[in-house]
Amino acid sequence: xxxxxxxxxxxxxxxxxxxxxxxxxxxxxxxxxxxxxxxxxxxxxxxxxxxxxxxxxxxxxxxxxxxxxxxxxxxxxxxxxxxxxxxxxxxxxxxxxxxxxxxxxxxxxxxxxxxxxxxxxxxxxxxxxxxxxxxxxxxxxxxxxxxxxxxxxxxxxxxxxxxxxxxxxxxxxxxxxxxxxxxxxxxxxxxxxxxxxxxxxxxxxxxxxxxxxxxxxxxxxxxxxxxxxxxxxxxxxxxxxxxxxxxxxxxxxxxxxxxxxxxxxxxxxxxxxxxxxxxxxxxxxxx
Amino acid sequence: xxxxxxxxxxxxxxxxxxxxxxxxxxxxxxxxxxxxxxxxxxxxxxxxxxxxxxxxxxxxxxxxxxxxxxxxxxxxxxxxxxxxxxxxxxxxxxxxxxxxxxxxxxxxxxxxxxxxxxxxxxxxxxxxxxxxxxxxxxxxxxxxxxxxxxxxxxxxxxxxxxxxxxxxxxxxxxxxxxxxxxxxxxxxxxxxxxxxxxxxxxxxxxxxxxxxxxxxxxxxxxxxxxxxxxxxxxxxxxxxxxxxxxxxxxxxxxxxxxxxxxxxxxxxxxxxxxxxxxxx
Numbered sequence: 387x388x389x390x391x392x393x394x395x396x397x398x399x400x401x402x403x404x405x406x407x408x409x410x411x412x413x414x415x416x417x418x419x420x421x422x423x424x425x426x427x428x429x430x431x432x433x434x435x436x437x438x439x440x441x442x443x444x445x446x447x448x449x450x451x452x453x454x455x456x457x458x459x460x461x462x463x464x465x466x467x468x469x470x471x472x473x474x475x476x477x478x479x480x481x482x483x484x485x486x487x488x489x490x491x492x493x494x495x496x497x498x499x500x501x502x503x504x505x506x507x508x509x510x511x512x513x514x515x516x517x518x519x520x521x522x523x524x525x526x527x528x529x530x531x532x533x534x535x536x537x538x539x540x541x542x543x544x545x546x547x548x549x550x551x552x553x554x555x556x557x558x559x560x561x562x563x564x565x566x567x568x569x570x571x572x573x574x575x576x577x578x579x580x581x582x583x584x585x586x587x588x589x590x591x592x593x594x595x596x597x598x599x600x601x602x603x604x605x606x607x608x609x610x611x612x613x614x615x616x617x618x619x620x621x622x623x624x625x626x627x628x629x630x631x632x633x634x635x636x637x638x639x640x641x642x643x644x645x646x647x648x649x650x651x652x653x654x655x656x657x658x659x660x661x662x663x664x665x666x667x668x669x670x671x672x673x
Numbered sequence: 674x675x676x677x678x679x680x681x682x683x684x685x686x687x688x689x690x691x692x693x694x695x696x697x698x699x700x701x702x703x704x705x706x707x708x709x710x711x712x713x714x715x716x717x718x719x720x721x722x723x724x725x726x727x728x729x730x731x732x733x734x735x736x737x738x739x740x741x742x743x744x745x746x747x748x749x750x751x752x753x754x755x756x757x758x759x760x761x762x763x764x765x766x767x768x769x770x771x772x773x774x775x776x777x778x779x780x781x782x783x784x785x786x787x788x789x790x791x792x793x794x795x796x797x798x799x800x801x802x803x804x805x806x807x808x809x810x811x812x813x814x815x816x817x818x819x820x821x822x823x824x825x826x827x828x829x830x831x832x833x834x835x836x837x838x839x840x841x842x843x844x845x846x847x848x849x850x851x852x853x854x855x856x857x858x859x860x861x862x863x864x865x866x867x868x869x870x871x872x873x874x875x876x877x878x879x880x881x882x883x884x885x886x887x888x889x890x891x892x893x894x895x896x897x898x899x900x901x902x903x904x905x906x907x908x909x910x911x912x913x914x915x916x917x918x919x920x921x922x923x924x925x926x927x928x929x930x931x932x933x934x935x936x937x938x939x940x941x942x943x944x945x946x947x948x949x950x951x952x953x
Contacts, residue, residue, distance in 0.1 A: 560761070663924060
């Protein structure tokens with residue numbers, strides 16, 4: 387059974403005003419237990435609107451969202467259950483830190499779940515470990531940390547609720563290359579260790595390629611493309627049409643093919659490209 | 674080349690309890706150049722940028738911007754007429770409710786005559802490709818469009834230099850491309866010196882000069898090619914190199930004699946052609 391099923395979701399902003407805009411125009415998608423899904427699309431494509439439906443923050447004009455087979459909008463109880471099971475981390479989550487210590491900030495969610503103090507403590511330590519921060523941070527004020535550290539604390543605050551589905555909206559935006567790598571490893575690590583589903587939004591095609599198992603491309607309120615990273619990235623021209631970047635290695639491959647080198651399938655990682663070129667050269671391939 | 678900005682032995686910290694962010698930094702910027710400043714978070718690059726137009730004042734040492742000592746409060750206005758700044762968050766720097774009013778805000782404060790402002794605003798909006806949006810409301814624009822409005826506001830003040838602190842960090846790929854194109858037009862068509870602080874390596878590929886900062890000091894300085902060829906050093910301070918170069922380096926290690934320092938896919942394809950021709 388899919389962990390989340392989205393059924394023909396329709397949602398519009400600013401209804402009844404001249405600025406009315408259809409943000410989702412009939413989106414259906416199933417998210418499976420344990421997968422890492424990337425949602426990509428240019429600004430205004432509807433990807434954040436879609437994510438905000440997954441834990442019931444927005445209510446669709448029509449359509450439904452099922453969590454483990456049950457409509458999340460059925461009652462207040464199902465909605466509350468969904469909020470604890472589907473953890474949504476907004477863009478720039480560090481702006482939402484508010485407690486006086488890192489410990490208290492991470493413990494806020496588990497407190498609301500009315501867990502025992504002992505259980506809360508356990509979860510705070512675990513989530514801190516997931517995001518790669520040491521215990522020395524627990525008594526610090528979150529406002530004294532660097533941008534990348536703040537973001538990790540904010541994400542730990544969502545992880546501490548042990549959501550079955552972790553949703554991150556542009557988790558790497560504004561981070562430097564090292565901060566970005568740490569965060570991508572965090573996603574992989576959380577998924578592998580807990581077996582929980584992770585859904586994340588990114589503009590960076592290289593980031594997506596390095597962690598996602600499945601890619602959903604949004605355009606103008608609809609799903610324009612979806613499939614494995616290979617399936618989606620091989621459609622370089624279609625991606626450009628949709629206002630997206632092709633990974634740099636993909637454009638390098640397209641360039642090489644244009645020059646007459648028959649290198650086989652289009653690669654999108656440095657490692658894959660290296661292997662493809664080496665095997666091409668070994669075969670004695672020349673112009 | 675004319676020196677426009679001069680850091681002389683500059684040290685800076687945000688408060689006495691904190692460590693120094695910049696340590697005896699000496700660095701010059703030159704007229705008409707497109708300079709990219711790279712560095713990981715906390716390397717001091719944003720602090721350096723804010724010292725250029727007297728938003729921050731050094732604790733030790735001197736910053737001279739177009740010859741003006743930034744520590745002299747009386748010169749603040751003169752300095753800001755020479756150097757404009759654009760920040761990361763597009764939503765934090767728009768002041769008016771109509772695009773052209775926003776662009777006119779700077780020149781109005783400089784007391785420039787009305788007709789002249791009209792002319793400057795139109796020209797500035799055309800340079801950043803936002804002329805057709807001149808009567809739009811800024812809050813309905815995309816991030817990339819907002820950043821270009823902010824850039825137009827500085828062009829309209831006719832500053833000689835523009836400093837941008839990670840202006841594309843919050844933008845999508847289309848927005849990033851639009852902003853980068855606008856910046857290269859500023860340099861090429863108006864001769865404005867551009868200082869771009871970023872951690873996107875690909876934005877540095879087309880710069881005239883790349884300065885890499887680490888721990889409050891300059892650790893590399895040269896053309897993009899001179900800097901990126903030192904991949905190991907860059908990686909050791911938490912930065913990456915452009916993907917085509919990374920691929921070339923990996924192939925070299927595996928015994929493929931690919932030459933040069935290809936920074937773009939096109940350059941890589943050219944180098945690759947050479948080796949296959951030699952073999953053939």
